[in-house]
Amino acid sequence: MKIVNCQINHLNSPLGFSLTDPVLTYHFSNNFKGKFQKEAKIIIATNSKLEKPVFDSGWQRDIQPTGYLLKIKLLPYIRYYWQVWARTDNNQEIKSDINWFETAKENENWSAKWLTCDSTVDRHPIFSKDFVLNKKVKQARLYICGLGLYVSFLNKQKIGAEFLTPGCNNYGSWLQYQTYDVTKDLQGKNHLAVLLGNGWYKGRFGLNAKEPKPNKRKPWKLIAELHITFTDGSRQVINTDESWQITRSKITASGIYDGEARDDTLPDCKKEHVELSKTKHARLTARLSVPIKIFKRMPVKRIIKTPKGETVLDLGQNFAGIFKMKVNLPKSKKIKLQFSEHMQDGNFYRANLRTAKQEYDYTSNGKPAVLEPCLTYYGYRYVKVTGLNQINKEDFMGLALSSSIPPIGKISTGNKDINQLISNARWGMLSNFMDTPTDCPQRDERQGWTGDAQVFSATANYFADAYAFYNKYLYDMRTEQVKDKGMIPSVIPDFMHDNTTSSVWGDAATIIPWTLYQYYQDPTILEKSFSLMKDWVDYIKRIDGNDHAWEHHYHWGDWLALDNPSHDPNQPFGGTDPGFIADVYYYNSANIVARSARILGHNKLAKQYDDLAEQIHKHILDEFFSPNGRPCITTQTGLILALKYNLTKNRPQTIKMLRDNFADNHDLLQTGFTGTPLLGDTLTSIGLSDLVYKLLFNTKYPSWLYAVKMGATTIWERWNSVMPNGHIETSMSSLNHYSYGSIVEWIWRYAAGLNQSQNCYGFQNLTLKPHINSKLKEIKASYNSASGDWQIGWKIIDNWHLHFSIIVPFNCQAQIKLPSLYQAKIDKNNPIFANSQDGICHLAAGRYEITYLTNIPLINKLSLDSPVQKLMANDQVKNLLLKKLPVIKQIPPTMYQSSLRAILSKFGGFLRLTNKDFDQIDQEIHHVLLKNELQK
Ligand code: BGC
Secondary structure (H helix, E strand, O other): OOEEEEEEOOEOOOEOEOOOOOEEEEEEOOOOOOOOEEEEEEEEEOOOOOOOOOEEOOOEOOOEOOEEEOOOOOOOOOEEEEEEEEEEOOOOEEEEOOEEEEOOOOOOOOOOOOEEOOOOOOOOEEEEEEEEOOOOEEEEEEEEEEEOEEEEEEOOEEOOOOEOEOOOOOOOOEEEEEEEEOHHHOOOEEEEEEEEEOHHHHOOOOOOOOOOOHHHOOOOEEEEEEEEEEOOOOEEEEEOOOOOEEEEOOEEEEEOOOEEEEEOOOOOOOOEEOEEOOOOOOEEEEEOOOOEEEEEEEEOOEEEEOOOOOEEEEEEEEEEEEEEEEEOOOOOOEEEEEEEOEEEOOEEEOHHHOOOOOEEEEEOOOOOEEEOOOOOOEEEEEEEEEOOOOOOHHHEEEEEEEEOOOEOEEEEEOOHHHHHHHHHHHHHHHHHEEOEEOOOOOOOOOOOEHHHHHHHHHHHHHHEOOHHHHHHHHHHHHHHHHHOOOOOOOEOOOOOOOOOOOOOOOOHHHHHHHHHHHHHOOHHHHHHHHHHHHHHHHHHHHHHOOOOHHHHOOOOOOOOOOOOOOOOOOOOOOOOOHHHHHHHHHHHHHHHHHHHHHHOOOHHHHHHHHHHHHHHHHHHHHHHEOOOOOEOOOOHHHHHHHHHOOOOOOHHHHHHHHHHHHHHOOOOOOOOOOOHHHHHHHHHHOOOHHHHHHHHHOOOOOOHHHHHHOOOOOOOOOOOOOOOOOOOOOOOOOOOOOHHHHHHHHHHHHHHOOOEOOOOOOOOEEEEOOOOOOOOOEEEEEEEEOOEEEEEEEEEEEOOEEEEEEEEOOOOEEEEOOOOEOHHHOOOOOHHHOOEEOOEEEEOOEEEEEEEEEOOOOOOOOOOOOEHHHHHHOHHHHHHHHHHOHHHHHOOHHHOOOEHHHHHHHHOHHHOOOHHHHHHHHHHHHHHHHHHHHHO
């Protein structure tokens, strides 16, 4: 067994990141030399042999793999080496490899100066410096920030493998600098060059934004320090200063929405002198952003000649990124590439991009060239090529970009449509994690909408270790909030400056940190975010005042739900009272603040927010429920919220109302951004997981698989972003909006069953809750959580046999009630039953495997939910039912397609059957079937 994946601040070997409140985390590989960690120690030194450590914790019982807060002062420019040791319950000693992290400038002042240049010129500047080194280099680091975007080159080689640096944040509040190890790239004679682009900072960016006129453009800026240490111990720093020079690149336009233009026919420019920037600059901070990198190369799948005569490349997958293209064109030949995510009536379609041009323009100088934009990104699957007579598939390669979030969760099922849905959600995440969690990667928006980020965060953390990514977003959020006196702007960073906020969206301030705590159990996320969470709730409290004004504030509500009374497809607001939603989320946020305060030991505050939550709860009951607890808000989302947050005094009636709502709506969903992420969890908690599966497997609109059947490769913004005839009919119809992908959280938690036990965090203690479904056939899930690598798989072997395989990681434990287990036939020697009580198996760390006989049929299920016709076709069941419910003789054959439960619920009132009676009959049906099976 080994200790692996040692991280600091949830980053592997970070170079030059901001490391305030450093937290060390680690994992155990699953070789099981014991069940749990008894104690651990951490050693840190400034040399790779760990001699003369600067820190040695000694053996301690309270060092936990999910987070050990390092209380040492980190010095600038130092590479620290560290190692974790652990002792297991059976006294085995294990250790990690030696890991490192390296600090950046910490609080050191910058000796470099901010440079700028004439920014009214279209041709993008390249700042450069030539220098000679006469001694042998031991180590060299480049600390750099450039605005809007920068790409740096040393001796013509691009430095680092990142894109879109210095990242996306509010440049007026803080600026991130990156650190690069350039030791191996230095020579005797050196040329350091930095190309600047527009990006989020100075290009056209924001809803309804226009390209600024040349004289209104923000200035390009650059600051850099190259720190060189020679083998003789001496040092040299190359700073940006007056000695740098400027040339002009061949790039004439760049922008996040509109793309890039390059003209190779342009003559080389005279060298210009740099200007020292005199404007004020925001605080320079070591980076928090994880790098944006190419994570996949996307070859062309087919070349399409459209009815309109267009040449279109199809890459087979919607994604966000750039491309690489080889060209060999005559001099002055112009080509244009346009990017889109949809084809309509066989032709290239891009109206859903709204004003975003998403283009690449190129003019050739007659020499072979490789085109690769570096100052933009596109959301696309299709590329229309104009100006080329001939193109080969091999000439073009899509480059998928995303913030680097290590994949930690893999899940697949026995149903290919569901697998496609999972893949769509994953691609949606990767396309929209572009330093900020954006709503979409293609149209003239691409903003860090808080609501979208919030609803998808639980799913994202199953797919990937997204802690560090969200940590930066939360830092952005707090930065904006401080300026806005507690308010959380609708988009973060606040590029819209429209002073709007909304419930559910702003509640990202409490929900995202709380989600991260639940997944990673690192208390520093709560410590760091506590003011953010508390100030948001305090902000609502101020707005709410004494007359519940929060209810009447502007809210996005159940955005894009289908139950707006107007039934106007262009109407984005759902039918659930936004005031009710706002109060419920206010209640939830107050609860999260109270719980977080308690975890952090602020008990007085915890009590204060508990009291506030109670007051809000009381108001919700007074305002939105009858005195006896009947919900007044009867939409699907309204009832889901009432149940999810335990608001109703009359739970059984609320459950019945939700059930009836679905029944009246032919078991179709109507929920939007607010209700959809909670739908699966809530229905499951009231025993309706079968309904979740029904919704999940529905292939007709509105459903997840409707999009899959229509060929979607990412999650759509709307349930009907593309109509059955293949047309996009509303102006707001992105095909890469991950919000509804949040159903994948349900697949992880309830289809696979990887569900945390109540009040347990960090995936150390799970109550495995797999819900078996014959259409799914099987599921395989592995999740390398904060506490270790979980694996769970189930498979329906045949109508009466189920197979399970489970790995509980070292230092973890789980409970499982094996679904539909036929107790009388179990193999008691199977280790899974070693510690079982009342049908619940308590599992310590280890591997488990079992195939067992079930007490109900798994494939040909018969129950009160089956159509009468099916029930009557089975002789044993028919006899049982005739005995138990003689009234069924009177059901007319015209109703034989309906389920017996539905018929009895509607017309069987006089029988006075309770839910318990229904369950009893179901059990008897199963019993009859089992008896029959055992007799075979
Ligand atoms: C975005 C959404 C966002 C919404 C606010 C839209 O334009 O694309 O995803 O949450 O506005 O309701």
